[in-house]
Amino acid sequence: MKSKRVQIFDTTLRDGEQCPGASMNLREKLEVARQLERLKVDVIEAGFPVISDGDFTAVETIAKELKGPIIAGLARCVSGDIDAAGAAVKPAGKRGRIHVFLATSKIHREFKLGKAEDEIIRLAVKGVKQAKSYVDDVEFSPEDASRTEPDYLVRVCQAAVDAGATTVNIPDTVGWAVPNEFETLIQTLHDSVKEFQTGQAIISVHCHNDLGLAVANSLAAVRAGARQVECTINGIGERAGNAALEEIVMALNTRKDVFRGFKCGVSSKEIVRTSRLVSRMSGLNVQRSKAIVGENAFAHSSGIHQDGILKKRETYEIVDPVKVGWGKTELPLTKHSGRAAVSSRLKHLGFKMSDDDVNAIFARFKEIGDKKKFVYDDDLSALVEGHIMVVPEIWVLDYLSVSSGSTTVPTATVRLTKSGTKKNQKPVAVQDAGVGDGPVDAALKAIDRLTDVRGRLKDFSLRGVSQGKDALGEVTIKADFGDGELLTGRGASTDIIEASAKAYLNAVNRFLSAEKRQAPKKKKRVRK
Ligand code: KIV
Ligand code: ZN
Numbered sequence: 001m002k003s004k005r006v007q008i009f010d011t012t013l014r015d016g017e018q019c020p021g022a023s024m025n026l027r028e029k030l031e032v033a034r035q036l037e038r039l040k041v042d043v044i045e046a047g048f049p050v051i052s053d054g055d056f057t058a059v060e061t062i063a064k065e066l067k068g069p070i071i072a073g074l075a076r077c078v079s080g081d082i083d084a085a086g087a088a089v090k091p092a093g094k095r096g097r098i099h100v101f102l103a104t105s106k107i108h109r110e111f112k113l114g115k116a117e118d119e120i121i122r123l124a125v126k127g128v129k130q131a132k133s134y135v136d137d138v139e140f141s142p143e144d145a146s147r148t149e150p151d152y153l154v155r156v157c158q159a160a161v162d163a164g165a166t167t168v169n170i171p172d173t174v175g176w177a178v179p180n181e182f183e184t185l186i187q188t189l190h191d192s193v194k195e196f197q198t199g200q201a202i203i204s205v206h207c208h209n210d211l212g213l214a215v216a217n218s219l220a221a222v223r224a225g226a227r228q229v230e231c232t233i234n235g236i237g238e239r240a241g242n243a244a245l246e247e248i249v250m251a252l253n254t255r256k257d258v259f260r261g262f263k264c265g266v267s268s269k270e271i272v273r274t275s276r277l278v279s280r281m282s283g284l285n286v287q288r289s290k291a292i293v294g295e296n297a298f299a300h301s302s303g304i305h306q307d308g309i310l311k312k313r314e315t316y317e318i319v320d321p322v323k324v325g326w327g328k329t330e331l332p333l334t335k336h337s338g339r340a341a342v343s344s345r346l347k348h349l350g351f352k353m354s355d356d357d358v359n360a361i362f363a364r365f366k367e368i369g370d371k372k373k374f375v376y377d378d379d380l381s382a383l384v385e386g387h388i389m390v391v392p393e394i395w396v397l398d399y400l401s402v403s404s405g406s407t408t409v410p411t412a413t414v415r416l417t418k419s420g421t422k423k424n425q426k427p428v429a430v431q432d433a434g435v436g437d438g439p440v441d442a443a444l445k446a447i448d449r450l451t452d453v454r455g456r457l458k459d460f461s462l463r464g465v466s467q468g469k470d471a472l473g474e475v476t477i478k479a480d481f482g483d484g485e486l487l488t489g490r491g492a493s494t495d496i497i498e499a500s501a502k503a504y505l506n507a508v509n510r511f512l513s514a515e516k517r518q519a520p521k522k523k524k525r526v527r528k
Helices: 026-039 053-065 079-095 106-113 117-132 150-163 179-192 194-198 214-224 245-254 268-282 303-311 339-348 355-371 377-388 439-451 496-512 514-518
Strands: 007-010 043-047 070-076 096-103 137-143 167-172 202-207 228-231 395-405 408-418 428-435 456-464 473-480 486-493
Touching (some): 007 245, 026 268, 043 053, 053 070, 070 079, 096 106, 096 167, 117 150, 137 150, 150 167, 150 179, 167 179, 167 228, 179 202, 179 214, 214 228, 214 245, 245 268, 268 377, 339 377, 377 486, 395 496, 408 439, 439 496, 456 496
Parallel strands (some): 007 228, 043 070, 070 096, 137 167, 167 202, 202 228
Antiparallel strands (some): 395 408, 456 473
């Protein structure tokens, strides 16, 4: 009997990162990858190695560091792309996968590629064979498959399998499909390619959410024979995003009556933690009413519902929140807690930290402990994530004083230190003042003058990290520094104006950092 194990292929670090403003640096990607390993996904698509040095290094580093999941690198059916992907996934050894793709739909054939059907099959076969010279595990995607003529798609899939692809992914690239139609398509492919029936090759699906149907389409495909689902944490991705991993996994787990016998290996209790980490690292907030991971997903406000829940939880809750990682936090730490207690709580939270990292977090913990009574797990996670999002601290906030009120012109005095950029060069402190429409605007204007960088604020959000009036306020901003790319900045403090200034400075530093300047997207690199 054909196995009912559904592999979870996470593409948060590739398709998810293609979401505008979601780009992450190496350390951030590595931390997300480690958490995905704890979540026990089967495959991590870690990037598109040919696209930039940054992507290449991220895939290579993740392939080197992680020991559990399969690590995939994306490549077009272009020789240089496949060489780069082969080199990047090499450290994963047998767990390395190359994922090659080529568009097959009529509209892409005619307008994007200018190639005929047979030529596309020839290139796909060539790409798969070249990938096969690097790894045994090759996945092929006919891009825009859901808008490809089904008969032609069968020919493409058969040719890819004959060339050695062990997974054929059927992308609904533009979110065009609807569930019953997509189920029929997958059933047709399954019935037409013998290797999909014998399990020598598996069908994967990759659905986008342009009509809000990505999860529904993915689940319909599973019923028709797909055995791998490509998805992202929180559903982030190109345009309206990809199918949300947490929704796919919990639908399979919760509706066992419909998905009888289907299993996936994901450790569901890690879902909420993963969602929060990805949200922080990508700078993309999760909407409150988002299924499974939104703040309101398990909040019951109506009296009738609350009464029902108290009598029997299942009256209004179909998923046990504890099973996806919502739940009681441990006893909070206080300023009296020592380094050992902080270090052990960090381990418990799943962070793998060096002694230097723990020392840095402990110093920040002490500062916070002086300002607030209890330091909760969420506060600690925010400190760690702030530390991980290491953007070179070219400019550091030294001092901030604001004056504002209903009858005063909001004014901010800011002192920054610029770290020495050359050896033995001493840090320089500079000070200026700015006025603005409010205290945050005034502080940001002063920072612009001091750093000589002009950022346009495109998004600003504030959230309380933990409970209580003394909760840390975490500000996330997205700013455009003139090149059209949205950069994320984040800062946390018990003072929200200070958190805003830190968040903006974090984005300024990201803009100025060498990594950002030297690894422009679209720069082609090839390594053998
Ligand atoms: O949406 C898409 O078609 C893709 C492919 C590269 C699989 O992301
Ligand atoms: Zn995609």
